Each structure stands twice: as C-alpha cells, then as structure tokens.
Amino acid sequence: MDFMKFLKTVALAAAVVLPQPALASGGPALPTQSWGFHGIFGQFDQAALKRGARVAVEVCMACHSIKYIKFDALKQFGFSEAEVIALAEAQSHNKKDRMTSPMDPVAAKDTFGVLPPDLSLITKARKGYEDYTYAVLTGYLTDADRALVQKVMEDGVLSEGELKELSSALGVDAHQPDKVKEILTRIQANENFNKYFPGHFLAMPQPINDGSVTYPDGVESSLKQMSQDVVTFLAWAAEPTLMERKALGLKVMLYLVILTVMFYAVKRRIWAKVH
Amino acid sequence: MSASAHSTAHSHSPVPEQPEEESRRDFLILATGAVSAVGVAGAAWPFIRSWSPSADVLSQATTEVDISALGKGQMITVPWQGKPVFILHRTDEQIASAKKGDAEKLPDPAKDAERAQKPEYLVLLAICTHLGCVPQPIGTGNFGGFLCPCHGSHYDTSGRIRQGPAPKNLEVPFYAFKDDKTLVIGKSVG
Amino acid sequence: MSKSIMDWVDARLPVTALIKSQATEYPTPKNLNYWWVFGSLALFCLIVMLLTGLFLAMHYKADANQAFDVVEHIMRDVNYGWLLRYMHANGATFFFITVYVHILRGMYYGSYRAPREILWWFGIIIFFLLMATAFMGYVLPWGQMSYWGAAVITNLMSAIPVVGEELVIWIWGGFAVGDPTLNRFFALHFLLPFVIFGVVIIHLWALHAVHSNNPDGIDLDEHKDTIPFHPYITIKDLFAMGVFLLVYCAFVFFIPNFFLEPDNYIPANPMQTPAHIVPEWYFLPFYAILRSIDFLGSFSKLAGVIAMIAAIAILFILPFLDRSPVRSFRYRPLSRQLFWIFVIDCFLLGWVGYNPADATRFNGALPLIVVGRTCTAIYFGYFILLWIITAFDIEKPQPVPKSL
Structure with missing residues (x-):
C-alpha cells in the first residue's frame, strides 16, 4: 500500500513537473521584465504603444518590415491622421499600406548577409517572448564593457578579476577563458556582440541608443525606455486582439463558473436518490 | 441566488416538505437549462460572426x-x-x-x-x-x-x-x- | 398532436424506441467513478474540433505561399477568427488529454477484457486516426515546426525497405515537403475527422452491445446494480463538461500559446531547420521510443519506426496478454503497481522526447538516450510482465465482490 502511495505521488509529480518547458540551455538566463499586458487583467499601455510605434517606424523599419500591420492602424493609439500620413510618407508609403521596410531585400541581404526578419510576430516567435526581444535590444555592450574589452586586448593578458568581470558582462561561463578570449577577438574585429542572442554574434548592430528617437510626450528616450516601448508595440503587433481576447475570456469564465456550480447542484439532487 | 429566495418565500407556508423539494428541484433544473441555452447561443455567436466581412x-x-x-x-x-x-x-x-x-x-x-x-x-x-x-x-x-x-x-x-x-x-x-x-x-x- | 406525429414516425422509423433503449433508459453501472466521464468529454472535444475546424476551413487556403499569411489573417481580420483558431489549436491538446485518460482508465479497470475486446480495438483505431489527423493538422499553419515536423515524420516512411524512398516522394508529391503535400494533408485533415466520427459510432455500438465496465470490473445484475443513463449519467457528464470547459477556456483565453512552439510563428523555410525541433507534446513519448533505438547500426532507423508503431499496436493484443481471472486492477495488487510505473514511464518518455537527442543530465554523467532506452524497455516490459504475472498465476488477486 505504501509503495502504491509512493507510485501515485511520483506519477502526480511527473504530471506537474515534466511538462514545464525546459529552459533554453546555454546562454545566460533572460532578465524578466514586468509587462503590463501580461496576466488575466493585463492591458496595453496606450501611451507606451504610441511611443513604441514611433520607435518601430523610425528605427526598426529602416531594415525590418512589420507587414501584418497597416499604417492607419496606428490611429488607434492616438496618432492623428496627419501624423500617420507623415510616418507613412517618411517610409515612402501610403497610409493604407502595410508597414513594409523601404529597404530592398536584395540590398539587405548584401549588406547584412541575412534578410532582416519581419517583426510582426517576433515576440511570439522566440523562446522567452517579450523578455527575449527586450533582452536582445538591451544586450549589446555598454561603453564600460567596451573600455574593458579594449584594455584587455591592448594588454594582451586576461587577469582573474577581468575574466570574472567580463564573464558576467558577456554572459559567458567564467570557467571557459578560451571562449571569452575568442569572443574578445571577434568584438575587436567589429562583429556585433549581444549577450542574449544565441551564439552571441548577430548581423544587426545595436539598433537603439539613448536618444535615438525624440518623444513628443516628453518621456525621456533612454535605451531602456525605448526598448520597453517598442517591445510593447511589437507585442501588440503580434496579437492586436489580445485585449478583446482577455475581456471576453473573463466573461466566459464567469459564466462557466455559474453554469458548473448549477450543474453540480442539479447533479447532487438527482443523485441523492441513488446514494 | 434566486433559488434560495424562492425557498425562503415558501418556508412559512404549510406545504408538506416533499412537494417543496420537488418544486425547488424543478426550478433549479429549469434555471440550469435556461443558463445552458444562453451559453449555447453565446457560443454560436462567434461562429455566425465569422462569416461577416472581415476587417481587411x-x-x-x-x-x-x-x-x-x-x-x-x-x-x-x-x-x-x-x-x-x-x-x-x-x-x-x-x-x-x-x-x-x-x-x-x-x-x-x-x-x-x-x-x-x-x-x-x-x-x-x-x-x-x-x-x-x-x-x-x-x-x-x-x-x-x-x-x-x-x-x-x-x-x-x-x-x-x-x-x-x-x-x-x-x-x-x-x-x-x-x-x-x-x-x-x-x-x-x- | 405531437404524440400522433411521433406515433406516425415510430411506426416507420422507431426513433423513440432507439432513444429509450440506447440513451435515456440505457442501463449504466451505479458505481462509475469520475474517470468514466472522459469518454463523453472526448466526444465533446471531437464536436468542438469539427465545428471550429469547419469554420476555419472556410477562411483557410491550402497554398504554400499563402497558408502562413492566411492563418494570421484569421487571427487578425476575421471576426472571432482568433477564438476559432485558438479553440482549435488548444482543442487538439485537450482532445489528447481526454483520450489518454480514457485509455488509461480502460487499462486500469480492465475494460479491454472479454467481452469488450472489439470495443477496445475500435478505440485504438480511433487513437491511430486521431494521431494522423493531428499530425496533418499541425502542418497546415505552415510555420517552421509545421514544415520540419512534416519532413521528419514523412521521412520515417523511408525506413521501409526497398520501396521506402519512392513512397516518401509519393507522399510528398515532390522531392521535398511542399505545396502538393500541404494540399493533400489539408484534404485528409478535413476528411479524417468524419471518419473518426464514424468509427466513434461503431465504438459506441460495441459499447452498447456489451455495456459499460465498472470500477469493480464485475458483471452486474442489470436490475439491482444499474441506473438509467438519463438523467443520472447525463447530468454527471454535463457537470464534468463544465469543469473541463473551465480548464480549456482558461488556456484558450489566457495562455493560448502554452502548448504552441514559438518556432511555428516563423514561416516555413525549406532552407533552414530550427535548432531544436520537437513534435507536439502528445507525440513525445512515441518520439522518444523512436529515437531510443540507435544501437542497431543501419537497422536502427527501421527498428525505431517499428518500435514506435509497436508501442501503440501492442495495445491490440492487450486483451490476450492479460490472463488474470479478475478484470479490475482494484483487486490486483501487482498489476496496480505495474500500472503506475507504466504511467510514470510514459511521462518520463515524454520528457526525454522533449529534450534534444544528445542531451545529458548531471554534467554528462547521464545521457538522456540511456533514460530513453530504459523507459522504452519499461514501456514494453509492462505488457510482458502483465502477461507473466497473470499467465503463471504469480499475482494473487484480492477477493472480488459478487455484486455492488
């Protein structure tokens, strides 16, 4: 009997634990952000969407498309007709057009070696979702990191302290000094290092820097703020029906609770005769 | 909610217990049936609406x-x-x-x-x-x-x-x- | 008035008699527990899938150049298209959950034993058809996982000696998975659910011929031990459906992408395989069995495919492997332990199947392939041991009640 209990407990534990998505092996853990649109009651922050749309159009769309969204859809975040037309025309588009990049795909492939992916679904199409996109945008080397890399490369020696500092800045295991050195060499060769991109090197140079965009609403356009905003916008672009879904979901769940309780009450009554 | 109101309304009347049980049960079953019907109609709505012209x-x-x-x-x-x-x-x-x-x-x-x-x-x-x-x-x-x-x-x-x-x-x-x-x-x- | 119409109809087609004998007054055991609701829940899932699938098909285009975009069109532009699509995608998951519980319930209470063998076999046929339908449905969104899942699974056929390579090209209708493949998979994905529905009717016919098993696994006295299906079982199933819908809708509305792989939101690219491809969770245990046979050299590929198919096909002979005089494991202490080990083993196989083939644990000390092989052995071992302990009277069943 005890063995039975043990087996059932293990089975239950297996049912709960094993389906958990395995963490992406290799690479540092993604820092998690708090996204206002997560959770049962989560909502998109309209002001952040408006700021994020500006970053997306003025920065990302130099190379990337967001083809499932049309320019005039931006009006719902409070852009005026004239602002939408201005944003569209800056990309040589009509306001009813899909948000495709003016960059020629062939030229893009020549410049970067890869085709910049469409961003419409980017936050749904990567493990880590919004956190991943945010981590990549903010995962480039800081000026301090660059100075340290510079110093190590000039000295030609990697001290124990520097190794430790670099391993945390680069997100590489400190037990692998050879790997750290290889990364330093590639950084020195002007390759684009990113702490969170799988494999660490990518074709895209740091897209957003402090002040890349001027926000008309007076919010400071820091790297973190803009990344937060643009990821919010991209999450909206990936699923514009999210708020409709959750609002309907709440009503459906409430209804189902009532219905299920009623079914249970009827069941109790009907079965009262049998027991 | 209404089921309990219903039963209180009858608690002072001299009706024997058995029929009251019966009527309460009937009410509960009717109410459950009505709520279910609302649910079925509600569930049909998205299917019906999916035929209307889409956003594009x-x-x-x-x-x-x-x-x-x-x-x-x-x-x-x-x-x-x-x-x-x-x-x-x-x-x-x-x-x-x-x-x-x-x-x-x-x-x-x-x-x-x-x-x-x-x-x-x-x-x-x-x-x-x-x-x-x-x-x-x-x-x-x-x-x-x-x-x-x-x-x-x-x-x-x-x-x-x-x-x-x-x-x-x-x-x-x-x-x-x-x-x-x-x-x-x-x-x-x- | 309505009575005379019914009489008129009944004289020509005995509808009332059928409803009475097979539905409302159909005798069901008094002592069925809640594990018995999963049969009707599975039927409910089938209906949800048929309805949502039908309406999705009205918007979908089976064209390799348009399929990915058209799914996004459904998600964004079609009124409630997102709801239909998330209900359908998550519906597959919940369909498999109900079917797996339904199968395990049958295994635990000996529902496959005489006289229910044919009932059991039709159940397994439904399970096979369900897997085929789910596999082809997963190809339709034409994302990276769709594409590469289709590539890997169809390539399994190439393991068949002599004709394998030709067969795969025939299935693809080309030299790789492509537009012709997508078109035929769509046609079959539309057709098979109706075939499943037909086999479900045979499954129910077989059930009603021999009547439900029960937790004690004993033959019941039809008068003393049974209750009419309506209202007793109908209301119990409805209550279970309410609970089921609560869980299902929580996923559909609040975490609809929980069971979906991010890679499938990347359009299919025949030039690049995702770093780590996994089948849908409901195939994982079988996928792990497939991969665990890697020690037979050039024969490994075929052996893996055979092992994977055998893992399901062995269920067909389960009624003959189990020789115990008692049906229900409730009174069979050894079988019960084997059963729970089997359940844990299936979860472990699923976990191994989810991880990359060359994954290890404990700093490389434990390659998962070893776990996979062990679990595969345990999987088949269950059936063999069940035969041994029952055929040679190793298990001493506990006393079984004569009636309820």
Whole structure:
C-alpha cells in the first residue's frame, strides 16, 4: 500500500513537473521584465504603444518590415491622421499600406548577409517572448564593457578579476577563458556582440541608443525606455486582439463558473436518490 | 441566488416538505437549462460572426479617387467594394442634356440635381439594373449616355433609364468630395 | 398532436424506441467513478474540433505561399477568427488529454477484457486516426515546426525497405515537403475527422452491445446494480463538461500559446531547420521510443519506426496478454503497481522526447538516450510482465465482490 502511495505521488509529480518547458540551455538566463499586458487583467499601455510605434517606424523599419500591420492602424493609439500620413510618407508609403521596410531585400541581404526578419510576430516567435526581444535590444555592450574589452586586448593578458568581470558582462561561463578570449577577438574585429542572442554574434548592430528617437510626450528616450516601448508595440503587433481576447475570456469564465456550480447542484439532487 | 429566495418565500407556508423539494428541484433544473441555452447561443455567436466581412474587407468599404487629372468629357471606371463605378467629368452639353431630361416623362423619375452633388461630376454604380451587366462607357447609348450591351438598356447622361428593359436608374453610390481633388466613394464601416 | 406525429414516425422509423433503449433508459453501472466521464468529454472535444475546424476551413487556403499569411489573417481580420483558431489549436491538446485518460482508465479497470475486446480495438483505431489527423493538422499553419515536423515524420516512411524512398516522394508529391503535400494533408485533415466520427459510432455500438465496465470490473445484475443513463449519467457528464470547459477556456483565453512552439510563428523555410525541433507534446513519448533505438547500426532507423508503431499496436493484443481471472486492477495488487510505473514511464518518455537527442543530465554523467532506452524497455516490459504475472498465476488477486 505504501509503495502504491509512493507510485501515485511520483506519477502526480511527473504530471506537474515534466511538462514545464525546459529552459533554453546555454546562454545566460533572460532578465524578466514586468509587462503590463501580461496576466488575466493585463492591458496595453496606450501611451507606451504610441511611443513604441514611433520607435518601430523610425528605427526598426529602416531594415525590418512589420507587414501584418497597416499604417492607419496606428490611429488607434492616438496618432492623428496627419501624423500617420507623415510616418507613412517618411517610409515612402501610403497610409493604407502595410508597414513594409523601404529597404530592398536584395540590398539587405548584401549588406547584412541575412534578410532582416519581419517583426510582426517576433515576440511570439522566440523562446522567452517579450523578455527575449527586450533582452536582445538591451544586450549589446555598454561603453564600460567596451573600455574593458579594449584594455584587455591592448594588454594582451586576461587577469582573474577581468575574466570574472567580463564573464558576467558577456554572459559567458567564467570557467571557459578560451571562449571569452575568442569572443574578445571577434568584438575587436567589429562583429556585433549581444549577450542574449544565441551564439552571441548577430548581423544587426545595436539598433537603439539613448536618444535615438525624440518623444513628443516628453518621456525621456533612454535605451531602456525605448526598448520597453517598442517591445510593447511589437507585442501588440503580434496579437492586436489580445485585449478583446482577455475581456471576453473573463466573461466566459464567469459564466462557466455559474453554469458548473448549477450543474453540480442539479447533479447532487438527482443523485441523492441513488446514494 | 434566486433559488434560495424562492425557498425562503415558501418556508412559512404549510406545504408538506416533499412537494417543496420537488418544486425547488424543478426550478433549479429549469434555471440550469435556461443558463445552458444562453451559453449555447453565446457560443454560436462567434461562429455566425465569422462569416461577416472581415476587417481587411471592411477596410475596402471606401475607395479614394484622385479626380484632379480627369478632364472634361473623360470617364474612368474604378473598383469599389469589388464593383465597377463610373466617374464622369461631364461637359456642359452633357449637363444640359441631363437637365433637359428632368422635364421628360421618365420610367424612374429623378432630378439630375439629386443625382449629382456637383453638376460636373457624375458618379454611378456601373451595374445595369436589369440583370447586372456592366454598361458601356458614355456616348454609347441613345440620349448621349450609356448602353448596356446585354439587353439594350439605354441610360442618359444622368444615368437614368430611358429605353430598354431595365426597371430603374443606375444607382448612385454614397460618395463625398473630401477636397477639390479627392472623391471618396462609400461609407467607412467599423 | 405531437404524440400522433411521433406515433406516425415510430411506426416507420422507431426513433423513440432507439432513444429509450440506447440513451435515456440505457442501463449504466451505479458505481462509475469520475474517470468514466472522459469518454463523453472526448466526444465533446471531437464536436468542438469539427465545428471550429469547419469554420476555419472556410477562411483557410491550402497554398504554400499563402497558408502562413492566411492563418494570421484569421487571427487578425476575421471576426472571432482568433477564438476559432485558438479553440482549435488548444482543442487538439485537450482532445489528447481526454483520450489518454480514457485509455488509461480502460487499462486500469480492465475494460479491454472479454467481452469488450472489439470495443477496445475500435478505440485504438480511433487513437491511430486521431494521431494522423493531428499530425496533418499541425502542418497546415505552415510555420517552421509545421514544415520540419512534416519532413521528419514523412521521412520515417523511408525506413521501409526497398520501396521506402519512392513512397516518401509519393507522399510528398515532390522531392521535398511542399505545396502538393500541404494540399493533400489539408484534404485528409478535413476528411479524417468524419471518419473518426464514424468509427466513434461503431465504438459506441460495441459499447452498447456489451455495456459499460465498472470500477469493480464485475458483471452486474442489470436490475439491482444499474441506473438509467438519463438523467443520472447525463447530468454527471454535463457537470464534468463544465469543469473541463473551465480548464480549456482558461488556456484558450489566457495562455493560448502554452502548448504552441514559438518556432511555428516563423514561416516555413525549406532552407533552414530550427535548432531544436520537437513534435507536439502528445507525440513525445512515441518520439522518444523512436529515437531510443540507435544501437542497431543501419537497422536502427527501421527498428525505431517499428518500435514506435509497436508501442501503440501492442495495445491490440492487450486483451490476450492479460490472463488474470479478475478484470479490475482494484483487486490486483501487482498489476496496480505495474500500472503506475507504466504511467510514470510514459511521462518520463515524454520528457526525454522533449529534450534534444544528445542531451545529458548531471554534467554528462547521464545521457538522456540511456533514460530513453530504459523507459522504452519499461514501456514494453509492462505488457510482458502483465502477461507473466497473470499467465503463471504469480499475482494473487484480492477477493472480488459478487455484486455492488
């Protein structure tokens, strides 16, 4: 009997634990952000969407498309007709057009070696979702990191302290000094290092820097703020029906609770005769 | 909630316990049935609605046309909601001919002024009211207007039926001049 | 009035008699527990899938150049398209959950034993058809996982000696998975659910011929031990459906992408395989069995495919492997332990299947392939041991009640 209990407990534990998505092996853990649109009651922050749309159009769309969204859809975040037309025309588009990049795909492939992916679904199409996109945008080397890399490369020696500092800045295991050195060499060769991109090197140079965009609403356009905003916008672009879904979901769940309780009450009554 | 109110209302009455149980049960079952029916109807709604025009179709409810290049006497055919629309920049003679028609005995009486917001521009849904063919351009029919090639209906320079089997005038779609250069056909939806 | 109409109909087609004998007054055991609701829940899932699938098909286009975009069109532009699509995608998951519980319930209470063998076999046929339907449905969104899942699974056929390579090209209708493949998979994905529905009717016919098993696994006295299906079982199933819908809708509305792989939101790219491809969770245990046979050299590929198919096919002979005089494991202490080990083993196989083939644990000390092989052995071992302990009277069943 005890063995039975043990087996059932293990089975239950297996049912709960094993389906958990395995963490992406290799690479540092993604820092998690708090996204206002997560959770049962989560909502998109309209002001952040408006700021994020500006970053997306003025920065990302130099190379990337967001083809499932049309320019005039931006009006719902409070852009005026004239602002939408201005944003569209800056990309040589009509306001009813899909948000495709003016960059020629062939030229893009020549410049970067890869085709910049469409961003419409980017936050749904990567493990880590919004956190991943945010981590990549903010995962480039800081000026301090660059100075340290510079110093190590000039000295030609990697001290124990520097190794430790670099391993945390680069997100590489400190037990692998050879790997750290290889990364330093590639950084020195002007390759684009990113702490969170799988494999660490990518074709895209740091897209957003402090002040890349001027926000008309007076919010400071820091790297973190803009990344937060643009990821919010991209999450909206990936699923514009999210708020409709959750609002309907709440009503459906409430209804189902009532219905299920009623079914249970009827069941109790009907079965009262049998027991 | 209402089930308990129901039972309290009856708790003072001298009705024997058994029938009360029965009626409470009936009420509960009826209420559950009603709530279920609401749920089934609610669940059917998304399926029904999925047949209505989708957002991308609705976004084509209106068509904007640049008419700045359309000279006097010229006509263009533009697609609107998947149907052909004639836009004619009428000459003075065509306008005069249309006005003259106002006084005639018409199968489907209508004044030209009601059919053209600005006398220079005539906007018509180019679908013959007989059996749905697309009439030929201006000048092909009698009365200086449009001829439907299928069964020989003649429309005048105001798009009114004058001769042939068609029962009604060519329909004038909803349109508005956004500015001097731009004509918007249709009402935006949603 | 309505009575006379019914009489008129009944004289020509005995509808009332059928409803009475097979539905309302159909005798069901008094002592069925809640594990018995999963059969009707599975039927409910089938209906949800048929309805949502039908309406999705009205918007979908089976064209390799348009399929990915059209799914996004459904998600964004079609009224409630997102709901239909998330209900359908998550519906597959919940369909499999109900079916797996339904199968395990049958295994635990000996529902496959005489006289229910044919009932059991039709159940397994439904399970096979369900897997085929789910696999082809997963190809339709034409994302990276769709594409590469289709590539890997169809390539399994190439393991068949002599004709394998030709067969795969025939299935693809080309030299790789492509537009012809997508079109035929769509046609079959539309057809098979109706075939499943037909086999479900045979499954129910077989059930009603021999009547439900029960937790004690004993033959019941039809008068003393049974209750009419309506209202007793109908209301119990409805209550279970309410609970089921609560869980299902929580996923559909609040975490609809929980069971979907991010890679499937990347359009299919025949030039690039995702770093780590996994099948849908409901195939994982079988996928792990497939991969665990890697020690037979050039024969491994075929052996893996055979092992994977055998893992399901072995269920067909389960009624003959189990020789115990007692049906229900409730009174069979050894079988019960084997059963729970089997359940844990299936979860472990699923976990191994989810991880990359060359994954290890404990700093490389434990390659998962070893776990996979062990679990595969345990999987088949269950059936063999069940035969041994029952055929040679090793298990001593506990006393079984004569009636309820």
